[in-house]
Amino acid sequence: MSDQTPESIDRVRERLGRTTFSVPMDRVSKRTSHSENTRAPERPISSRADYSVVKGRLHERLLDELNADDLFGDSEESLAAHVETFVARILDQEDIPLNEEERGRIVDDLKEETLGVGPLASLMADPAVTDVLVNRYDKVYIERFGRLEKTDVRFRDTDHLIRIIQRIAARVGRRIDESSPMVDARLPDGSRVNATLPPVTIDGPTLSIRRFGRKRLRRDDLLRLKMFSPEMMQFLELAVRTRRNVIVAGGTGAGKSTFLGAICEVIPDDERIVTIEDAAELILDQEHVIRKETRHSNLEGQGVISARDLVINSLRMRPDRIIVGEVRSGEALDMLQAMNTGHDGSLTTVHANSPRDAISRLETMVLMAGLDLPSRAIREQIAAAIDIIVFVRRFDDGVRRVDRISELTGLEESTPQLQDIFAFQQTGRQGRQIEGRFVATGIVPRCMHELRERDWDVSFEMFRKPSDGRV
Structure with a gap:
């Protein structure tokens, strides 16, 4: 461990790539000394503060790849399979220290980001929520039991919210961008969606989802x-x-x-x-x-x-x-x-x-x-x-x-x-x-x-x- 200086750790971080998560000291030690006995227990990536950064950058690269290969028009099953292959390839290439459970979690998260409604998934899963109202990337409200509540859910930034809006629109054959900054759509579960982009809404993109019960009311x-x-x-x-x-x-x-x-x-x-x-x-x-x-x-x-x-x-x-x-x-x-x-x-x-x-x-x-x-x-x-x-x-x-x-x-x-x-x-x-x-x-x-x-x-x-x- 005596030859392990801060400068060498920085070089390893730079080589592994494009993220700011911490590399455990034992990983670097293993590569330099091949000593199994000095290995300390790994800290799960889910406990690290920059998990969202790792996932966010993987999501950006995934979207770039899907756009470059024109894959957004594929079926959801095909897209889901592509997400799994992409995550396995990138994690292996960059040797990001994840166990099987963590890999499964990041695959599920990226599937939801790519195919679904991203951070809103937990709100959409709550049967008591009748409306999901996104006023800005960091201001998300719901209506539950007839009353509005502010939630802790938020998007990473404005670009993240725009990507989710565009993905929702693309799923139902609609398009939203600067030339056409408003869209009305219907999700596969019947929920009604309205979304706007600046300059229609001055403070940023908005998203409104009117949900309907999973069970039809007779x-x-x-x-x-x-x-x-x-x-x-x-x-x-x-x-x-x-x-x-x-x-x-x-x-x-x-x-x-x-x-x-x-x-x-x-x-x-x-x-x-x-x-x-x-x-x-x-x-x-x-x-x-x-x-x-x-x-x-x-x-x-x-x-x-x-x-x-x-x-x-x-x-x-x-x-x-x-x-x-x-x-x-x-x-x-x-x-x-x-x-x-x-x-x-x-x-x-x-x-x-x-x-x-x-x-x-x-x-x-x-x-x-x-x-x-x-x-x-x-x-x-x-x-x-x-x-x-x-x-x-x-x-x-x-x-x-x-x-x-x-x-x-x-x-x-x-x-x-x-x-x-x-x-x-x-x-x-x-x-x-x-x-x-x-x-x-x-x-x-x-x-x-x-x-x-x-x-x-x-x-x-x-x-x-x-x-x-x-x-």
């Missing part, structure tokens, strides 16, 4: 979670089965898509259904389902397929029902026309703050179709097409509930007329938890009277007002 699940009452579900089942046109309205994250999927369960199996979505999320039990998804423009700004294009195309496919995941623009006009021309029983969702606001938003979106239609004509179309509006809301205790179910009964002069059939009545609080009940207003909807006239066995008992008279 009617019985939502009933158990007290999203609505049995009477509400009974009424909506009748409305959907008898081909009433239904709109599910609510704010962001209120549970519109989940609720839409739940009430679609009662659609008969012998009906042909066409679904249209920006990101395919709906999973229906019926066998005769055609799923359509919009497409964004390519790098040349061409190839856009809008929801309106898909709605128009769907009318030529002999659908019994058209389900639009969400109307956001001019497709609202085509959706209303479909409802008014024989495609009864169609369903859709819309962002709105109340049932009446949903009608106003529909009117605005019809105008976005570019046709100079008078306001009264649009409202007549809406009043003729829409039967039921279900307004869902995420309350401040984090629970998603059906706030009210309303029937659109027609126009009075030029004002759409709504009547509430059911509503959620808040009675108090117990700590953070809101206490309340679902009540009927005592109004029997017109559509139920029509069913009685057609000899349907419909009980009006579900619409009975509470005995205390309070609504």
Whole structure:
């Protein structure tokens, strides 16, 4: 050991390469004196402060190699095998002191970095997390049980976050860079992703992931979670089965898509259904389902397929029902026309703050179709097409509930007329938890009277007002 000077250790470090991790003294001693007896126990790389540096540099070299060989388009199985081969080759070449467990760990980490969501993997594995929000490389928030929390998760730097964003986009056939700094995408598990790069977001790249439960929530699940009452579900089942046109309205994250999927369960199996979505999320039990998804423009700004294009195309496919995941623009006009021309029983969702606001938003979106239609004509179309509006809301205790179910009964002069059939009545609080009940207003909807006239066995008992008279 007498010939082992600091200068010789530095030379060994430089030779082994491009990282700053510590080389154990016994390794250097072994190479110079070949003495097995002087070897001290190795300190695991996982305990060293610069493990992230080693992994980061290996990741950069891996990405360079994948880009150089144009391998990002390969299947995930092929990429995973390439990662394993790469790690084995580099670790052997540079003689980095890792045991089998540590090699396995770095392979798993690099696979996740290359194929998945990198440092966010642990958050995505938590079933209680509904939203992952990256404001900057060092500011990561989650929503859990309806509340935002800041996490200790962070990316190494801005470039690391950008690489993860680009990898997510590449997996779903999208591209994000300075020329196209925004992307909306859907992960293989159904999660929705939105990402931005500067200069769109001034403080750095952002990433937002809206997660969906691994288990699809059905009617019985939502009933158990007290999203609505049995009477509400009974009424909506009748409305959907008898081909009433239904709109599910609510704010962001209120549970519109989940609720839409739940009430679609009662659609008969012998009906042909066409679904249209920006990101395919709906999973229906019926066998005769055609799923359509919009497409964004390519790098040349061409190839856009809008929801309106898909709605128009769907009318030529002999659908019994058209389900639009969400109307956001001019497709609202085509959706209303479909409802008014024989495609009864169609369903859709819309962002709105109340049932009446949903009608106003529909009117605005019809105008976005570019046709100079008078306001009264649009409202007549809406009043003729829409039967039921279900307004869902995420309350401040984090629970998603059906706030009210309303029937659109027609126009009075030029004002759409709504009547509430059911509503959620808040009675108090117990700590953070809101206490309340679902009540009927005592109004029997017109559509139920029509069913009685057609000899349907419909009980009006579900619409009975509470005995205390309070609504």
